[in-house]
Amino acid sequence: QLGINRSTVLNAYHELKADGYVDSRVGDGTVVLASAAGPPAAAAPYPLAWRHLFSQQAIRSQGLSLRDLMALASRDDVISFAAGVTAPELYPLERLGRLQAELMQEYGRRLFLHTPSEGIFSLRESIGRLLAGRGIQAEPDELLVLSGSQQGLDLIARAFLDPGDVVFVEETTFFYALQLFKASGARVIGMPMDENGLSVDWLESALTKLRPKFMYTLPTFQNPSGSVLDLSRRRKLLDLAYQYQIPIVEDDPYGELRYEGNPLPSLKALDHQGYVIYLSTFSKLLFPGLRVGWAAAPAPVIRQLKQMKQLMDLHASSLPQYLIDRLLRQDFLPGHLDGARREYARRLQVMHEELSEQAGADLVWRKPQGGLYLWCRLAEEINPVKLQVKAAEYKVAFIPGEVFCSEPPSADFIRLNFTFCHPELIREGVRRLARALRESREA
Ligand code: PMP
Numbered sequence: 001q002l003g004i005n006r007s008t009v010l011n012a013y014h015e016l017k018a019d020g021y022v023d024s025r026v027g028d029g030t031v032v033l034a035s036a037a038g039p040p041a042a043a044a045p046y047p048l049a050w051r052h053l054f055s056q057q058a059i060r061s062q063g064l065s066l067r068d069l070m071a072l073a074s075r076d077d078v079i080s081f082a083a084g085v086t087a088p089e090l091y092p093l094e095r096l097g098r099l100q101a102e103l104m105q106e107y108g109r110r111l112f113l114h115t116p117s118e119g120i121f122s123l124r125e126s127i128g129r130l131l132a133g134r135g136i137q138a139e140p141d142e143l144l145v146l147s148g149s150q151q152g153l154d155l156i157a158r159a160f161l162d163p164g165d166v167v168f169v170e171e172t173t174f175f176y177a178l179q180l181f182k183a184s185g186a187r188v189i190g191m192p193m194d195e196n197g198l199s200v201d202w203l204e205s206a207l208t209k210l211r212p213k214f215m216y217t218l219p220t221f222q223n224p225s226g227s228v229l230d231l232s233r234r235r236k237l238l239d240l241a242y243q244y245q246i247p248i249v250e251d252d253p254y255g256e257l258r259y260e261g262n263p264l265p266s267l268k269a270l271d272h273q274g275y276v277i278y279l280s281t282f283s284k285l286l287f288p289g290l291r292v293g294w295a296a297a298p299a300p301v302i303r304q305l306k307q308m309k310q311l312m313d314l315h316a317s318s319l320p321q322y323l324i325d326r327l328l329r330q331d332f333l334p335g336h337l338d339g340a341r342r343e344y345a346r347r348l349q350v351m352h353e354e355l356s357e358q359a360g361a362d363l364v365w366r367k368p369q370g371g372l373y374l375w376c377r378l379a380e381e382i383n384p385v386k387l388q389v390k391a392a393e394y395k396v397a398f399i400p401g402e403v404f405c406s407e408p409p410s411a412d413f414i415r416l417n418f419t420f421c422h423p424e425l426i427r428e429g430v431r432r433l434a435r436a437l438r439e440s441r442e443a
Pocket residue numbers: 084147148149150151174218223251253280281282283288292293
C-alpha cells in the first residue's frame with residue numbers, strides 16, 4: 001500500500017495542472033515539469049492571474065473532474081465500463097431521420113426559433129402522460145423541461161442552498177449531485193445505506209439535529225450501488241419528511257429499467273402532500289446526447305426553477321423537444337423499452353457470469369434487478385492505485401468508487417456499467433479487468 005490516498009494524489013495533480021506544471025498532449029502522455037523556478041516562462045509580459053479572480057463557487061467546483069477520469073474511457077481502443085450510457089445499437093436512427101424530415105416539413109422555420117422556458121406545451125403534455133403511467137399526476141404547470149436532468153440538480157441547488165446549509169444525500173450517490181451541492185457551499189451529509197436503500201432509522205435523529213434543506217435520494221436502482229429502497233422505507237421516509245417538513249428531491253433516471261422483480265411506486269407517486277421534487281430524463285430511456293430531462297414538482301417550485309433556468313439557458317434546445325415529443329406521441333417508448341430491457345438483462349447476465357468466472361476472488365457484488373451498474377467491492381488485497389494503472393495498461397475503463405462517496409469510504413469499490421458494450425466486448429473487457437485485478441494483488 002502507498003502511504004497516501006488517491007484523493008491526495010489527484011488533488012496534487014490538479015494543483016500542479018492549475019499552476020502550469022503539468023503538460024499533457026494527446027499521444028505523449030502526461031509530463032510533470034520539475035523546474036524549481038516554477039511554471040514555464042509566460043509568453044505575455046503581463047500574464048493575468050486568472051486563478052485569483054475566480055469566485056468562491058468556482059473554486060469550490062474545481063475538485064475532481066469525472067471528464068478527466070473519462071478521458072481514457074473515450075479512446076477507441078479502450079473497452080469502457082465507465083460511462084452510464086445506453087446501448088447505441090438500439091438508437092432508432094432511421095426513425096429519427098424520418099421524424100426530423102417530417103418536422104421540418106410541418107414546422108419549417110419555427111423549429112429553429114425560441115421555445116418557452118418551461119418547455120413546449122405539447123412535450124409537457126406527453127411527459128404528463130408518461131408520468132401517469134408511473135402513477136404520478138402532474139399538470140403541465142407542474143412540469144419543467146430541462147436540458148438534461150442534471151440541470152435540474154443545478155437549479156435546485158441554486159434555488160434552495162446557501163453556503164452553510166445542510167443537505168442529505170445517500171452515502172454513495174450520483175457524482176455530479178455531490179459536486180453541485182458542495183459547490184453551492186452546503187454541508188453535504190451522507191445517509192447510511194444497506195441493500196434495501198437508505199436507513200430511515202438513522203434519519204429520525206439526524207433530521208432533528210441537522211435540519212437539512214432537503215434530502216436527495218435515488219430510491220430505485222441507485223447510482224452507483226444499484227440498491228432499491230423497499231416499500232415500507234419509502235412510506236417511512238415520506239412520513240418523516242412530513243413530520244419534519246423537509247422536502248425530498250427524488251432522482252429517478254433508472255426506474256423503468258427493471259429486469260427482474262416487481263416495480264415499486266416512486267416517492268412522488270406515494271406523496272400526497274406535495275413534498276417531492278421529482279427528476280427524470282430521456283438520457284436513459286433513449287439516449288443522452290439530445291439533453292432532455294424534466295422536473296415534476298408543485299407549481300410554485302416549478303415557477304422558481306423556471307425563473308432560474310431562464311437566466312441559465314433560456315430554454316432547452318427546441319428541435320430535440322419536438323423530436324422527443326413526436327416519439328412519445330407515436331407511442332414509440334413502450335416497445336423500445338421492452339427491447340432495451342431484454343438486451344440489458346442479457347448484458348447484465350453476461351457480465352455477471354464472466355466476472356464470477358474470472359474475478360470471483362477479487363470482487364464482491366450483488367446482481368442488481370435493474371439499472372445500469374454493478375457496484376463491486378475490491379478484495380482487501382487489491383491495491384486500488386495499482387489497479388487503475390494496470391487497467392489503463394490493459395485498456396479497460398471503469399469508475400473508481402470513491403468519487404461517489406459523500407464520506408471517506410471504509411472499503412474500495414469500482415462501478416462497472418454493463419449496458420454500453422455489446423456482449424462480446426463485455427466478455428473481453430472482463431477478461432482484461434480480471435488480469436488487471438490479479439496483477440494488483442499485494443504480495
Ligand atoms: N441523475 C442520475 C442519478 C444520473 O445517473 C444521471 C446521469 N448519469 C443524471 C441524473 C443526469 O442525467 P441527464 O443526462 O438527464 O443530465
